[in-house]
Amino acid sequence: MSTAEMRLACKPGDYKSDVQPVWCPGCGDYHVLMSFTRAFAALGLPPEKIAVISGIGCSSRIPAYTNCYGFHGVHGRSLALAAGLKVTRPDLTVVVASGDGDGYSIGGNHFLHACRRNIDMTYVVMDNRVYGMTKGQPSPTTEPDFDTALSPGGTGVRPFHPLVIALASGANFVARAFSGSPNETADILVEAIRHPGFSFIEILSPCVTFRPDEKEWKSMVRPAPVEATDDAARAARRLMTDDGFNIGVLYRGERRPFQPPFGRADADLTALETEFVL
Amino acid sequence: MREKPMRETTSVSVAIVGSGGAGALTTGNFVLEAASLAGWHGILTRTVGPQIRGGEAAALVRLATHPVECLSDRFDLLIAIDWLNASRFDAEIRLGPDSLVIGDPRGGEPPASIAASGARLINVPMKETAKALPEGRANMIALGIAMQLLGLSEDAMATVLERRLAEKGAAAIAASRTALRAGIDAARELALPVRLAPPGEIAGKRWLVTGNEATGLGAIRGGVRFAAAYPITPATEILEWLAPNLVKAGGVLLQAEDELASINMIIGASFGGTPSLTATSGPGLSLMIEALGLATAAEVPIVVVDVMRGGPSTGIPTKSEQADLNIAVYGFHGDAPHLVLAPQSVGDCLFTTQWAAYLAEALQAPAIVLSDQFMGQSRAAIARPADVAFIGQRRRATEIAAPYKRYALAGDGVSAMAIPGTPNGQYTADGLTHTERGIPTSRAEDHLAQLDKRRDKLARFAYGDHWATIEGDGDLAVLTWGSLTGAVREGLARARKDGVAARLVAPRLLYPTRPDEFAAALDGAKRLLVVEQTHSAQFHHYLRAHYDLPGEVRVLNRPGPLPISPGEIHRTVLEWRA
Ligand SMILES: Cc1ncc(C[n+]2csc(CCOP(=O)(O)OP(=O)(O)O)c2C)c(N)n1
Ligand code: SF4
Numbered sequence: 001m002s003t004a005e006m007r008l009a010c011k012p013g014d015y016k017s018d019v020q021p022v023w024c025p026g027c028g029d030y031h032v033l034m035s036f037t038r039a040f041a042a043l044g045l046p047p048e049k050i051a052v053i054s055g056i057g058c059s060s061r062i063p064a065y066t067n068c069y070g071f072h073g074v075h076g077r078s079l080a081l082a083a084g085l086k087v088t089r090p091d092l093t094v095v096v097a098s099g100d101g102d103g104y105s106i107g108g109n110h111f112l113h114a115c116r117r118n119i120d121m122t123y124v125v126m127d128n129r130v131y132g133m134t135k136g137q138p139s140p141t142t143e144p145d146f147d148t149a150l151s152p153g154g155t156g157v158r159p160f161h162p163l164v165i166a167l168a169s170g171a172n173f174v175a176r177a178f179s180g181s182p183n184e185t186a187d188i189l190v191e192a193i194r195h196p197g198f199s200f201i202e203i204l205s206p207c208v209t210f211r212p213d214e215k216e217w218k219s220m221v222r223p224a225p226v227e228a229t230d231d232a233a234r235a236a237r238r239l240m241t242d243d244g245f246n247i248g249v250l251y252r253g254e255r256r257p258f259q260p261p262f263g264r265a266d267a268d269l270t271a272l273e274t275e276f277v278l
Numbered sequence: 279m280r281e282k283p284m285r286e287t288t289s290v291s292v293a294i295v296g297s298g299g300a301g302a303l304t305t306g307n308f309v310l311e312a313a314s315l316a317g318w319h320g321i322l323t324r325t326v327g328p329q330i331r332g333g334e335a336a337a338l339v340r341l342a343t344h345p346v347e348c349l350s351d352r353f354d355l356l357i358a359i360d361w362l363n364a365s366r367f368d369a370e371i372r373l374g375p376d377s378l379v380i381g382d383p384r385g386g387e388p389p390a391s392i393a394a395s396g397a398r399l400i401n402v403p404m405k406e407t408a409k410a411l412p413e414g415r416a417n418m419i420a421l422g423i424a425m426q427l428l429g430l431s432e433d434a435m436a437t438v439l440e441r442r443l444a445e446k447g448a449a450a451i452a453a454s455r456t457a458l459r460a461g462i463d464a465a466r467e468l469a470l471p472v473r474l475a476p477p478g479e480i481a482g483k484r485w486l487v488t489g490n491e492a493t494g495l496g497a498i499r500g501g502v503r504f505a506a507a508y509p510i511t512p513a514t515e516i517l518e519w520l521a522p523n524l525v526k527a528g529g530v531l532l533q534a535e536d537e538l539a540s541i542n543m544i545i546g547a548s549f550g551g552t553p554s555l556t557a558t559s560g561p562g563l564s565l566m567i568e569a570l571g572l573a574t575a576a577e578v579p580i581v582v583v584d585v586m587r588g589g590p591s592t593g594i595p596t597k598s599e600q601a602d603l604n605i606a607v608y609g610f611h612g613d614a615p616h617l618v619l620a621p622q623s624v625g626d627c628l629f630t631t632q633w634a635a636y637l638a639e640a641l642q643a644p645a646i647v648l649s650d651q652f653m654g655q656s657r658a659a660i661a662r663p664a665d666v667a668f669i670g671q672r673r674r675a676t677e678i679a680a681p682y683k684r685y686a687l688a689g690d691g692v693s694a695m696a697i698p699g700t701p702n703g704q705y706t707a708d709g710l711t712h713t714e715r716g717i718p719t720s721r722a723e724d725h726l727a728q729l730d731k732r733r734d735k736l737a738r739f740a741y742g743d744h745w746a747t748i749e750g751d752g753d754l755a756v757l758t759w760g761s762l763t764g765a766v767r768e769g770l771a772r773a774r775k776d777g778v779a780a781r782l783v784a785p786r787l788l789y790p791t792r793p794d795e796f797a798a799a800l801d802g803a804k805r806l807l808v809v810e811q812t813h814s815a816q817f818h819h820y821l822r823a824h825y826d827l828p829g830e831v832r833v834l835n836r837p838g839p840l841p842i843s844p845g846e847i848h849r850t851v852l853e854w855r856a
């Protein structure tokens with residue numbers, strides 16, 4: 001088989017590793033993994049040309065479950081690590097996976113700057129509105145009355161709106177997906193990866209253990225009633241007024257991706273010292 | 279008015295001070311460059327106050343007939359373009375009764391320390407003279423005075439002006455030359471009690487370079503092709519030098535949103551196969567520590583340069599100290615073997631950074647380079663550093679038969695690394711304790727095996743003679759590190775002239791430690807003097823923790839920003855006669 005034929009024959013299973021996930025049975029993240037492998041197969045990308053980068057959290061365990069190159073880094077810094085990788089290796093397809101704690105709380109600053117920088121990569125946040133890995137604390141997207149051991153009676157603090165923040169910060173592609181619809185999520189992922197610049201997908205991914213109420217999400221989600229727009233202000237207005245369960249691509253921008261220029265690799269290094277010569 | 283006959287000397291020191299914008303640093307740099315062109319050696323250290331603009335600044339210049347790596351004990355000449363805020367660093371400009379101080383009658387009151395030093399104070403109306411000239415600037419009058427008193431030729435200075443003021447145009451150069459001559463005329467009747475001996479023959483190429491620039495060049499020579507940057511004094515110049523020069527070398531620099539980002543960016547780039555570096559100072563290093571542990575665990579080669587400044591916290595951003603030794607060696611959580619190196623002079627910043635890049639790549643480990651504000655921001659005339667063959671190259675896995683073991687235990691502990699794009703090499707780099715394949719595990723034996731691997735690969739490596747500078751002999755050994763090496767070397771050279779032999783032992787590789795080599799370096803030593811620029815004697819404690827220290831041990835330590843001078847070392851050694 002030629003390489004081209006092999007690519008065509010790519011199956012989702014080719015992108016799965018033999019590592020056993022640590023996730024609880026029924027966790028939404030299994031379906032996210034399924035959408036990843038389906039999207040990679042649909043794109044026909046060689047697994048060694050994909051890098052899946054993450055931080056820390058249940059959701060951030062995803063890289064090792066793929067058969068791609070992966071980096072499971074420190075809590076909250078995946079976007080920075082991915083930026084260093086992508087600007088030096090523009091030939092790779094870079095997908096960043098995060099959770100609502102990892103991506104919005106400890107990593108919040110990097111989120112703003114990744115949107116602003118607009119490097120060509122895809123950022124997936126598996127939002128379960130809770131810190132799953134540390135057993136049930138509130139995150140920046142948790143409802144104010146969600147009762148936890150760390151916040152008895154609720155935090156009393158309203159959640160913020162990552163998709164609107166992404167738009168305001170300059171993300172070039174914004175979508176919402178639901179893990180329970182892996183085919184639709186895979187389609188959105190395919191489009192996000194193909195879209196130039198920084199693509200951001202919020203995936204509603206229930207934590208069945210610490211947010212059993214989120215099992216209801218499957219009856220609450222619906223396709224977004226309107227087509228995606230290329231007008232960031234309109235997209236933001238729609239998002240501010242929806243109930244958070246409209247699924248689909250919401251914004252497609254046309255900003256040019258950021259890629260700083262490289263010099264020639266065979267440059268003469270001795271020329272660098274001339275400025276010092278007396 | 280030449281009272282005393284002039285004594286010939288091999289080294290002369292001049293300080294030029296002024297409020298911000300007065301041009302003291304420019305004047306100092308021109309003096310250094312003109313003297314260097316004429317064949318002398320020299321070093322310029324800048325000391326500035328905390329203000330962004332409008333604060334005080336001083337150029338501390340030492341010229342000599344021999345290579346110099348530190349300032350001298352006293353200044354022969356102090357030229358104050360004005361005295362505004364000069365008292366903020368008068369402790370750093372030590373004067374004596376033989377020193378000459380030139381002030382401006384309209385420049386304010388000299389600090390009380392000037393009179394207390396017994397130095398001779400002469401007023402020259404620099405401002406007024408400058409005002410009378412078209413486009414005249416007082417710092418150019420000061421430059422003329424310095425030239426006259428130091429015996430610098432107008433030819434060399436003309437070359438400097440042509441080079442440095444080229445962008446400002448011919449008119450600016452002509453105006454500067456006119457002011458310069460006015461300064462020379464104003465100083466005709468003045469003289470220093472000392473006169474710098476003529477320079478020796480110049481052999482080979484010479485450079486005028488700062489430690490921070492040399493660090494940048496060392497990084498590129500060592501193979502670094504990616505840098506992430508978040509500005510911080512006194513490291514910013516490394517990043518600013520790298521920004522255009524990395525591109526020329528086929529690489530790229532990315533500005534980060536903070537140091538948490540910059541360290542993770544270089545880990546990502548290095549994971550992708552590109553040797554990578556960032557530069558920072560103490561506060562930034564503190565932010566990077568968690569990710570440095572990640573680089574250790576995931577075995578990703580990176581270089582972090584810490585140009586140390588006064589600490590803790592924001593401390594004294596513009597002045598030097600050696601107090602980040604503890605955090606560099608011990609700051610990581612967990613058992614995290616890594617590399618810590620320290621350059622020993624402006625020129626050595628090039629070698630040590632290059633070596634660090636080489637070692638990081640060879641050992642797949644993070645390397646911290648501990649430079650400091652003194653070396654980093656000093657400009658020195660030095661012989662062109664020799665080319666060395668240390669070019670970072672990691673062991674790569676290329677032809678891979680699955681299953682690939684990224685963290686294989688066999689061999690010397692350095693396991694072949696697959697770079698993304700390499701077929702069959704897919705693995706997940708992980709900060710979680712992992713198996714040979716990189717799969718997370720919490721089993722005791724897996725944990726121990728990887729801890730052993732990471733320790734042994736560093737411990738068993740043959741670092742060669744570069745691990746330390748070892749000079750001289752005698753039963754007294756002076757132990758020091760970093761930029762104090764030059765001052766100790768000079769102090770011991772003076773002691774030798776007094777018939778007192780002592781050896782110098784200055785480790786360039788601080789971590790991992792080298793117990794056998796260290797013991798050999800101290801063989802026969804009965805007295806040890808530890809010299810360091812910290813308040814809590816961090817280096818002394820580090821030595822005690824890792825090495826056997828024979829005989830009696832004394833410690834000469836002081837925090838920044840006051841440097842430890844060669845004279846203090848000389849005196850201490852003489853006073854401690856066996
Ligand atoms: C620096 C640091 N602080 C705290 C933690 C503990 N920690 C691990 S995961 C996590 C939160 C994860 O939440 P989220 O990103 O929402 O992921 P989820 O588990 O919900 O998928 C925290 C606080 C850590 N690993 N590192
Ligand atoms: S704790 Fe929640 S998020 Fe984590 S694996 Fe279990 S169900 Fe999934």
Ligand SMILES: [Mg+2]
Pocket residue numbers: 057099100101126127128129130131132139
């Ligand atoms: Mg979560």
